[in-house]
Amino acid sequence: MTVGHGIFILIVVLSLSFFSYNAQRLVRYMMSIGQPENRTDHPLTRIKNLFIIGLAQKKILRDAVAGPLHASVFWGFVVLTIGTAEIIVQGLFPGFTYAAILPVPLYEFYILSQELFAVLVLAAVAVLLYRRIVVKPKRLQGDKVHSGDAILILSMIGALMVSLITLGAFGFALHPDSSTIFQPVSLALSHVFGGLSAGTLEAGRETSWWFHALLILVFLNYLPYSKHLHVLTSLPNTYLANTSGPGVKGAMSYMDLEAEGAEQFGASDVTQLGWKSLLDSYSCTECGRCTAVCPANITGKLLSPRKIMINTRQRLMELAPLATGDFGEFEHHTLVAGEGGDAGDASASAALGNTLLDNYITEEELWACTSCRACVEECPVSIDQLDIINELRRDLVLMESRFPPEIQPAFESLEKNGSPWAFDPGDRAKWAEGMDIPTMAEMVERGERPEVLFWVGCMGSFDDRAKKIAVAFARVLQAAKVKFAILGQEEKCNGDPARRMGNEYLYQMLARDNIETLDRYGVETIVTNCPHCFHQIGNEYPQLGGNYEVIHHSTYIEKLMDENRLPLNGEGKALTVAYHDSCYLGRYNGIYEAPRETMKRALPMMTLVEPPRNRSKGLCCGAGGGRMWMEETVGKRINVERTEELLATGADVLAVACPFCMTMIGDGVKAQGSSVPVLDISEVIAQQLGNQS
Ligand code: SF4
Ligand code: SF4
The missing domain is CATH 3.40.50 (Rossmann fold)
Known part of the structure; x- marks a missing residue:
């Protein structure tokens, strides 16, 4: 064993040990601070997401400019990791090469892929660095993003690619008989080095090898301290992303309001968020795609979903070392009790006194959210920013009664009238007067069953403009001779406004009342012209035991058209x-x-x-x-x-x-x-x- 060989083995052992310590530390923070969550459901959907969003980079490619560049770096990294493994094993077992174990055509394909992807990644890195340093797109600014960190990581990746190519080029120049056209870039560069002495070429080859191998280990150990932790977490994060079921997105999490011993509803700090939200915070690349599409941010409000994630990570890293005993003297019970621990440690005491809500994320930011899911849709690593916003809103309303004063009347009316506006529940079916539309009660009394229940919603029942929509849809149903009924005054608000505004208690009260009514009539199929009723009853009522086929009127009308049930006149202007x-x-x-x-x-x-x-x-x-x-x-x-x-x-x-x-x-x-x-x-x-x- 040479001295160099021994040193390399020592470095690899130390590097992997340090990396493993950090990886375990981060997993421990996440699992011991975060609340339990089950993310093992719907494995097939998860595997599909892993392939389509994680490996095929479907979401990152939504950005036509930066998307292909980042995807190139990702795919290049995946392919080049195979070559990286060869280089590290070569350091441990000198003389090792894949050529010895792979069939010749496969080996040639492998070295060609390494070379081509190295060039592709290098080109992408150059453009990304130019963008970040010179162009400075708006979405890469603000929210205390770590731009220096991004430049450092991109530079490291660029240096890894350069050293990989010079390694091959010096080797070919030193041993021209080993040259191969399957490493075309190294081959071309070896001609440039052709005039150098054998000693210089050997030194160049050795330097490239050591530089490349050591930089890989530095890169690996820097990741846990960098925003580029996503290099390690993005694939698991995509697999573990929210999936309440195939095709069901955006359902808020179930909350057991009667759980024995439950004292906290919603979250005011990272200790009350699910562990997946904490993994989300590790995985944020700070790319700003979410903030760039956020309607609140676009129109000048304080809310930035990227900042929600950066702040969650910052708060986690402030609190977790204390909560998990990494700093020795602080125990979890001390933290929960809010005591200061070592009185001399002012920063630790400050950390213990802080909370995610208020110290990192303000009420103003939270109430600006329209729950539109544009941020979630756009995030290339499947982060759910809305989960955190919803949990903090729940804490504000259920634990602290802090909410914009103007929503108080809506809460009161929902409780009293079953609608967010102070209308008489007895007027719910007034829009349908003279249209010969039966209620469920009337139909059942006649011993009949409807084909579908038309769920009208509070807007369709009480808002003057929306009542015209209810009338129009009812006319469409009648024209198609669909046998349908409405609930009339037995219908209540589906509860979505209360749930989205953080009032889970009120939501569950309304939802359970509606489920009781629907089940009493044995309702199976519901059509509605309101997407909020459609989503809530179809996707969130199952959490409370309400299971119905719910169809939005657009899809239902399409079905009626497919079945030739709609008598259309085929006329109309060229609109x-x-x-x-x-x-x-x-x-x-x-x-x-x-x-x-x-x-x-x-x-x-x-x-x-x-x-x-x-x-x-x-x-x-x-x-x-x-x-x-x-x-x-x-x-x-x-x-x-x-x-x-x-x-x-x-x-x-x-x-x-x-x-x-x-x-x-x-x-x-x-x-x-x-x-x-x-x-x-x-x-x-x-x-x-x-x-x-
Ligand atoms: S869901 Fe909220 S935070 Fe996300 S983009 Fe929409 S308004 Fe912004
Ligand atoms: S949450 Fe997602 S989209 Fe937003 S900055 Fe982080 S990685 Fe980018």
Whole structure:
């Protein structure tokens, strides 16, 4: 064994030990600080996510500029890790080479892949460094992002690629008979080194090898201290991401309000968040894609989903060493009791006195969220920023009664009237007067069963504009001869506004009442024109034992068209229509085409135009997450921002598929002084109904 060989073995052992210590430390922080969560459900969906989002980089490629660059670095890293392993093993067992164990064609393919990916990664790194240092895109600024860290890591990756190529080039120049066309870049560079002495070439080869091998180990050990920890956590994070079921996204977590001994509801600190939210915080790359699409941030509010993640990580790293006893003198019970521990340690005492809520994330940020899921949709490593926002809102409302004063009347009315507005519950079915629509009670009394239950929702029942949508959809159902009923005054708010505003208690009260009513009538299939009712009843009621087939009216109308049940007149003007995607229909439930398709089929001469932000990239109208009931006093109004881009398409009509969007976009149109009509898709279809006899 040479001295160099011995030194290398020692370095590898020390490096791997230090890395393993840090990896265990971070896992210990996450698991001992975070609350238990089950992330083993739906393994097939998880594996699919791992391949499509993790390995195929589907989400990172949503950014047409930076996406391919980052994906190249990722794929290059995956391929080059095989070569890295060869180099480290060579250091431990001199003379080792894959050539000795692989068939020749496979070995040639391997060395070619190493060379090509090294060049690809090097080129991508150069462009990314240029972007970060010279171009400085807006989304890479702000929120205390660690730009220096990013530059250091990119430089390390670049240096690894350069040393990999010079290693081959010096080797070929020293031993020309070993040259191969399967390392074309090294081969070309070896000609440049051709005039150097054998001693210089040997020194160059040795230096490249040591530089490359040592830099890999430095890189590995730097990751746990860097925002580039995501290099290690992004694939597990993608596998473990929220998946309440195949096709079900965005369901808020179940909360057992009657759990024995439960004293905390929601989270005010990292100790009350699930461990997965803490893994999310480790995995944030600080890329800012989430903040760049956040309607609140875009319109000048304080909220930045990236900052939510950075702050969660900072708070975790402030608290975890104390909570897990890494600093010896602090025990977990000391921390929970809020005592200062060693009185001399001022910073530790300050850390113990801090909380994630207030010291890191303010109320103002939390209440600015519209729950639109644009951040979650955009995050390339499947982080759920909304989980943290929802848990902190729950703490604010359930534990501290801290919420914007203007939502107090909505809470009171939900409790008293079963709707967020102070309308008489007895007036729920007034919109349907004269339409010959039976209630469930009436139908059951006649000994009949409906094909579907039409869930009208509070907007359709009480809001003057939305009542017209309920009428239009009922006309569509009648024209298709669908046997349907409504609940009338037995229907209550589905509870979504209360849940999104943090009032889980009120939500469960409303949801359980509705489930009791639906089960009493044996309801199996529900259609609704409201995406919030659609999402809540279909995706979140199962947590409370309510299981129904819930269909949004866009999909249901499409089905009626497929079955040739809708008598359409096939007439109509050559209209230009711009459709606004509802967040709870699109990003929450993946329904993008049905609203467009139904309008196209009803209006053959229609031209559909799209605003720049459409489908999964669509901009929220500003009403979700309970924002409908809150003042919007900071920055530009979200509905105005959205309406401006819809009107900029030059459309004759703006179409929506949600009564909340109707209000927000309708108000936006008025604010712009425009007379462009805003129609629900059911109104567009109802206008095209032919002879109903
Ligand atoms: S859900 Fe929407 S509003 Fe809330 S933080 Fe994410 S992008 Fe912003
Ligand atoms: S949460 Fe996701 S999208 Fe947002 S900055 Fe972090 S990695 Fe990027």
